[in-house]
Amino acid sequence: NLSYQQEPSQYEERHLRYIGPLGKGNFGSVELCRYDPLGDNTGELIAVKRLQPNKQSNMEDFQREIQTISSLHCDYIVKYRGICYSMGRLSMSLVMEYLPYGSLIGYLEKNRQNVNNKRLLLFASQICKGMEYLQSMRYVHRDLAARNILVASETLVKIADFGLTKIIPLDKEYYRVTHPGESPIFWYAPESITESKFSHKSDVWSFGIVLYELFSYCEHSRNPKRLCLQKIGNDMQGPSIAMHLVNILKDGWRLPGPPHCPPRVYSMMLDCWAYSSEERPTFSNLEEQIKTIIQDDREGAKG
Ligand SMILES: CCS(=O)(=O)N1CC(CC#N)(n2cc(-c3nc(Nc4ccc(C(=O)OC(C)(C)C)cc4)nc4[nH]ccc34)cn2)C1
Helix, strand or coil: CCCCCCCCCEEEHHHEEEEEEEEECCCEEEEEEEECCCCCCCCEEEEEEEECCCCCCCHHHHHHHHHHHHCCCCCCECCEEEEEEEHHHCEEEEEEECCCCCEHHHHHHHHHHHCCHHHHHHHHHHHHHHHHHHHHCCEECCCCCHHHEEEEECCEEEECCCCCCEECCCCCCCEECCCCCCCCHHHCCHHHHHHCEECHHHHHHHHHHHHHHHHCCCCHHHCHHHHHHHHHCCCCCCCHHHHHHHHHHHCCCCCCCCCCCCHHHHHHHHHHCCCCHHHCCCHHHHHHHHHHHHHHHHHHHHC
């Protein structure tokens, strides 16, 4: 027997004990399982992402997602554990570390009372560090949103779900998507909506939306999609929603500052939402700004 629990990167289907659902998306779903080779319930809890069998989801996107997450080694990005081949279905599943506190949205809604600005800024700096690391690997996430941030502990959040992540080619500053698919346009930079262009600067725009979600505690009444549709007018249908959204952004409309949001944090969001991508800050500037705000708050509290 193994004197220590070696973490396999190959998981055998027969030792996977399904416990329950963790999350669901367009093409995939994530399940809580226990990997229990000894059959005595002492095995580790893991999160297993499977492709929806019947959906038009394709294997090559899933393989790219597995390739991406298995290449990332960062405290602020959910850890890859391995893959599990289920021969019967000739399919494979992605095995990741299980983060017990679930998605940031549910966590903030449930724990709003005891999460203060200092903790929100800590979470923001962790997401920023995760994005700086991702950028250093030439990846654009393309789906940065509170729904894709997971809570590992009371003081640690991680970026998850790399289903839309792409590598920027060496000779370019951006990635152009050919098939936008069902895009979360309310988290998208204008150039991503109008030209399907994705870059580190468009990820910065989405980071601004995540800052907004953090400081509005992911309250449903302040949801970005809901407020944008209210501004556009709910009567709009189909493709014109995207064009109306770009027009109100071009005219200078932005999501309003969340209640009790510190002015310096709201101005950071507005910097991320500069219409022209070159004027947006980098993730390292943002990390510096957040660090300064945290330090000033600390001095203020002492003062
Ligand atoms: C987009 C297509 S998707 O289908 O692939 N998919 C959805 C996705 C969005 C993102 N990110 N997702 C990831 C996880 C996930 N959850 C967890 N833990 C938990 C722990 C608790 C709970 C929970 O609700 O508990 C209560 C009791 C109801 C509050 C939920 C999740 N650990 C993980 N490790 C790796 C992934 C992963 C869930 N949803 C990625």
